Amino acid sequence: MKILVVTLGTRGDVQPFVALARSARDRGHDVVLAAPERFRPLAAAHGLDLVRIDDGPLALMDGVAGAAVSGGVRAKLALARAMPAAFGRVLEDCATIARGIGHDADVVVHNGQVIGAPHVAELLGVPCVLALTVPVYVPTREFPWPGAPLPPWLPGWANRAGYLGMRGPAVVFARVVDDWRRRDLGLPRRRGRHDPLRRPDGVPVPVLNAVSRHVVPPPEDWPPSVTTTGYWFLPAARPGLPAGVEEFLAAGEPPVLVGFGSMAGADPAATTRTVLDAVRAAGLRAIVATGWGGLVAGEVPASVLVVDDVPHDVLLPRVAAVVHHGGAGTTAAVAAAGRPQVVCPFVADQPFWARRVHDLGVGPAPVPQRRMTAAALAAALRMATGDPAVAARAAALGARIREEDGTAVAVRALEALVTGATAAAPRTPSPPSWS
Incomplete structure (x- = not known):
């Protein structure tokens, strides 16, 4: 099995995916790890090659976004103006990977911040898996949307409604993504193309929550497509401190x-x-x-x-x-x-x-x-x-x-997914309909 792992963000967003890639490799799978250049030493320390994706959004977090967190309207507007171009460069790198080293991947795993990953999977005709270190995508009545400091006393319906906040990126970057789909991937417009929780045929996308069930117990209203694996940790460093x-x-x-x-x-x-x-x-x-x-x-x-x-x-x-x-x-x-x-x-x-x-x-x-x-x-x-x-x-x-082994649970889930997808359908899907 060849796994294309694509992640973006700070070290806390990237390190768990390095752990997943290492675990998959140790189980004999071929792994392509795509992440910002600054994490190449982290990947190399665990025997993994890193395929670069643009650091632009991360650089904004270091600069403009840092001011936006505590700054006023002007700082936030500057961030909003800079983000589409930064993510455009990430999309271009995703297309390069899809046409190159990742062209024969059997599954694409991404963390949601790489908004081009589901479209790459669509181009390749392979399953796409949304892997999360924070359960921000799948709605639940049991706790508020974790993406913002919402009060914990909201009623269940309001908790579920809060997850509409994850539609924000689709709205902000829709035109950028559509232009990229057409220009770089040759994919047509289709209904639901900006929803990372749905495959092109409308079936729910598998979601792996890289969180311990002892910290966030899986809500009863999560669908069967969601698996809570446990945390994705790298092997412990050798004992010894400076x-x-x-x-x-x-x-x-x-x-x-x-x-x-x-x-x-x-x-x-x-x-x-x-x-x-x-x-x-x-x-x-x-x-x-x-x-x-x-x-x-x-x-x-x-x-x-x-x-x-x-x-x-x-x-x-x-x-x-x-x-x-x-x-x-x-x-x-x-x-x-x-x-x-x-x-x-x-x-x-x-x-x-x-x-x-x-x-x-x-x-x-x-x-x-x-x-x-x-x-x-x-x-x-x-x-x-x-x-x-x-x-x-x-x-x-x-x-x-x-006692948990989150990466092992996740790799077994990917193995089962790819085996089932290979048995159920040809690799190349029929072209999606225009909408």
Whole structure:
């Protein structure tokens, strides 16, 4: 089986797909991994070649979009104007892959952010699978749409209605995609062409939720086309941390780990000062991860160690708690490590994960970035590190998650899908009708 895996986004969006690609390769399958160039070292570290797709949307996240998160109308308009061209370049790369190295793929797996992937699968006449680290596509009455900070007390019908938010990209990029379909793929217009949940013949697309059922129990109203596999983790890194980190860990009580990834906010220096003040007020030691700019290095007391990049799967089990922004990947890693979490969400799905952490009893109530003060963060830290019940629940959750093998479940699902598709229909479909 040849699998074309296409993903776009931050490390939390890409790393699970690297894990899927590695697992499929280890089971003897041929895998083409298409992702932004900046993740080539990550892929290479796991023996995978990476086919480049344009970094344009990611570069906007580093620049214009960072300002749009905390900026005004002007910043948001600048982002809206820049996005179609950036995604146009991604579409061009998808067409190149479809005509080249991916032309003989048996299945296409994508994360939804690569809006051209379903159209590539249509061109190749193969199944397309929507794989999600955040359950934002399939409506449910049981919880609000995770794509925005909606209140958790909405009635079931309103929860389902919130998932209409996923139609936004189809509206914004419809003309760009239609022009690309016609020009680069030679595909005609057809009804439903912008719905990633439906195949060209109207049948539901298989959805793989790369989430633990212990963190997000599958809702009863999800259709059979949705499979919750468990998280997609890479194999653990070799034990061992940089000497300075080992020395710091050995010098006192387990510290808290603080990092906001690439979520810089309006003033990373001010956020860093708030974090340091909170840690001091809570009487804790801390490791501050500067990451991609969410926090900044500077003069710190002896009770704080500043690091850039360390293997989190090695460090996480050795800290008392973790303060983070609530990205899907970070939430998953901390949960699997069995550590309490203090989530300080910025935007998008982060408030959803912050609520899940609190509802599961493995962390205090969220501390949103817009309202984060040293006093509020210190109080949350005291609860996360001082309540034995929180620590016990976090440890138990981690043990259950580590029993799952999400990538193996996902690869078996792909194998079954391709086997069934090959037996049921010829590889090349009849041309879709115009509408």
